[in-house]
Amino acid sequence: MSEKAARPRLEDVAARVGLSTASVSLVLRGVPGPSERTRQRVLKAAAELGYQPDRNASMLARRRSRLLGVMVDIHSPFHAELVEHLHTAAEQVGYDLVLSTQTRTRDEATAVETLLAFRSEALILLGPVAPAATLVALHQKAPVVSVGRRIPDAELDVVRTADDDGVGQIVDHLTGLGHRSIAYVDGGKGVIATDRRRGYREAMRRHGLDDHIRVLHGDHTEEAGERATRQLLSGTRLPTAVVAFNDQCAIGVLTALGRAGVPVPGAVSVAGYDDDALSRLSCFNLTTVSQSAEEQAHHAVTAALERLDEDRTEPREIILPPRLVVRGTTAPVA
Known part of the structure; x- marks a missing residue:
């Protein structure tokens, strides 16, 4: 007696056309996004296989919110750019975003609670600082995608750039211009800051500049860049170059040097990190490192959908190569 033929599944249609x-x-x-050619290929394959949607699954799907929750730092220009690209990527696959902000008085935990309260199907967290164990526990409630932060050996998905390599590219650029006295304004606590600080130290050692390593206390704000620069100005001799944790911090460096009458890049070269919208303004024209915000957003949404619609359970880490963007704040040593 032959067994009844297995009912064609969504996976069978996908395999037939070579798509996810x-x-x-x-x-x-019928969600907007795929091309007409792709639609015709999928519909033809479904008809040939005799695929019929599972009505129970369809009923469950109709009760889904089709919302992706995004936690964003309201003070970060780079996060704002990421959100813009996340909106585009989500809309292309029939989802919308719920945004919840971190501020100086609203912490990460509160922001995440709001996202869950709005029935977000998956959470895309931009630069989370919570302990890895906390994020793993959260992942049990809804799939979590960490954007920007490395989380070793965790069950959740990560999309980031190689931060240590990005800072290393800046140091390589500056040493190529003849700089040896290169100071670094740190980003404070956290994995992202740790990776960028390590990238600076390793690059300086690679160029034989161990004796010139100087890490100044800072964080991700313009105020931190100004404070660190005032510390440099109070010393006996300025470095010929300053690398800052991010573009906001670098703009603080530029501001303090400008007030002190120190020409950039004539006396001191300055570089940031992120390539956010402010760095591109002609008044700053900042040398920096691009994190490919659009590509990160695309991968983050794709990772979330694979968890939701494809039942992928294996964690994935996507590491994008950073790209040095040379503008007007760096020049050869005078």
Whole structure:
């Protein structure tokens, strides 16, 4: 007696056309995004296989919120740019975003609670600082994608750039211009700050500049850049170059040097990190490192959908290569 043929599944249609189940699901649900050619291929394969949607699954799907929760630091220009690209990536696959902000008086835990209260199906956290164990526990409630922060050996997905390599590229650029006295304004606590600080130290050692390593206390704000620069100005001799944790901090460095009448890049070269919107303004024209915000956003949304629509359980870490962007704040040593 022969067994009854297995009912065709969504995965079978995806395999037939060589697409992800998420893409096939979009076509079969009539969601905007896939091209007409892709739609025709998927519909033809579904017809040939005799695929019929599971009505129970469809009923469950209709009760889904189709919302992705995003935690964002309201003070970060780079996060604002990420959110813009996340909106675009989410809309292309039939989802919308719920935003919850971190501020000086509203912490990460509160922001996440709000996202869950709005029935976000997955959480995309921009630069989370909570302990890894806390994020893993949160992942049990809803799939979590950490953007920007390395989380070793965790069950959740990570999308980030190689921060240590990015800072290393800046140091390589400056040493190529003849700089040896290169100071670094730190980003404070946290994994991202640790990785960028390590990148600075390793690059300085690689160029034989161990004796010139100087790390100044700082954080991610313009005020931190100004404080660190005032400390440098109070010393006996300025470094010929300053690398800052991020663009906001670098703008603080530029501000303090400008007030002191120190020409940039004539006397001191300055570089930041993030390539945010402010760094591109002509009044700053800041040398920096691009984190490919659009690409990070695309990968973050894709990772969330794979968890939701494809039932992927294996964690994934996507590491994008950073890219040095040379502008007008760095020049050869005078």
